[in-house]
Amino acid sequence: MVSDKELLIWDQYDINVIRTYKGRQSIICETDKGLRLVKELGFQSPKIEFQNRVKKLLEDSKFYHIDCFVPNLNEELITRDKDESLYVMKEWYDGREIDVRNKSEILLAVKLLAMIHCNMVNVECDVTQSHRFEDLNVEFEKHNKELKKIRNFVRDKNKKTDYEICFISVFEMFQEDTIAATKRLEKSNYAKLLEDAIQKKCVCHGDYNHHNILITKNGPFITNFDKCKIGVQVSDLYNFMRKILEKNNWDINLGKEMIDTYHEIKNLNSDELENLLIRFIYPEKFWKIANHYYNSNKAWTPVKNIEKLQMLAAQNKIKWEFLNTVFTDYI
Known part of the structure; x- marks a missing residue:
């Protein structure tokens, strides 16, 4: 009706x-x-x-x-x-999301990303802050402060939940990664990457993930440009790769093929590759899990949130093996 x-x-x-x-x-x-x-x-x-x-x-x-x-x-x-x-x-279009375990569909999605990035330049607009992504230096600084605030809050509690005990036990490991990523970003050529992106009016999709790429009888269908803004386009590649690799246990060969597939269509220079590495080093998902906890009902944390944190900590060593292999020229 x-x-x-x-x-x-x-x-x-x-x-x-x-x-x-x-x-x-x-x-x-x-x-x-x-x-x-x-x-x-x-x-x-x-x-x-x-x-x-x-x-x-x-x-x-x-x-x-x-x-x-x-x-x-x-x-x-x-x-x-x-x-x-x-x-x-x-x-x-009627269709289904790409299969996050199907390598050919994953690589198709990477290929499509490179294609849209090639075309999403020189968009007609005023380059105001509302149309731009936040500077990564500012984003890291903000997240670092939030993580320390959450750590202090949990540490000072007399009676801790299972989640809080788990959080404190892994915090130092992830804090080392935040420091490493922040220092590398400060020494990198990110400022030039950002300046070039703004000058050329390069647009990022902003939410490029498997939920927004559909396989239809009419061909691939890319949706949900709601978060698109001007910025360093390698951020889209990072967001897509991280979510796929987390679901594939940081498969080294898959990661290499994803980067190579993108590079075949849209060249990745050394500054972009280093920026991709820096984004991978930063424990973004740890920040997201911690921030979600802090802004929700702290008296009760679902078991799945504890499992997410444990899984993330277990995967961190595998992630670093991936980074050391795939980005060997930049480590």
């Missing part, structure tokens, strides 16, 4: 909706013009306009599809309902 609120939204588009069903925080619509996705916005129009300019750089590819915005009858990207809530409509 379609609600009156939904009907009001559909009426503002040149489509006939046949049926609808729920997607991830969205509504998928079967229409006379193909599948469409409707999503409520949590932000204002400047961000949508920027995303649309980025997507315009990618929409004519023969190798992949993207979730292009569909304008309403007034040729506007944003549609309002009777409550003044904001919505956008996007083109959509």
Whole structure:
């Protein structure tokens, strides 16, 4: 049963909706013009306009599809309902997420990333802070302070939970990694990488992971550009690789092939490779787990969070073996 609120939204588009069903925080619509996705916005129009300019750089590819915005009858990207809530409509394809254990699909995703990076340059926009990723030096400094704050909080507790005991036991190991990454970043040519990215208006997808790459009967489909911003594009490669490698126990051969596959399409210079290494050294997932604990109900921590922390600590040695092998020229 379609609600009156939904009907009001559909009426503002040149489509006939046949049926609808729920997607991830969205509504998928079967229409006379193909599948469409409707999503409520949590932000204002400047961000949508920027995303649309980025997507315009990618929409004519023969190798992949993207979730292009569909304008309403007034040729506007944003549609309002009777409550003044904001919505956008996007083109959509039925498909499945890539298989994180399937090497050919993983390498296809890396290839697609390199392709979109080649095209996501010189986007028309003002290079304001709202359209840029935070400086990695600032990000590391902020995370380091947060980790120390959490460590002090846990250390000063008289009665510690199992999670807190586990956290304290592994903190020093991960702190060594934060120090190593921060020092390497300070000595690296990151400032030049960032300056070049801003000057060339290079755009990062911002959330490139296996959830946002679908295999469809029409070919690969790349979605969710909601977090795209100007920045050092190797950050996308790092984010994708880290999540895949964690699920594949830091497979050295897979990691090498991922870097080689990207490099074949978009050249990775020595500064970019070092920056990729620095991002891997920094224990980002440890910070995420710790930060989630600190900002949640500390009196009760799910067992799975303890297991995540234990698994992360166990994998750290394997991760370093991976880094020492794959980045042998930079260690």
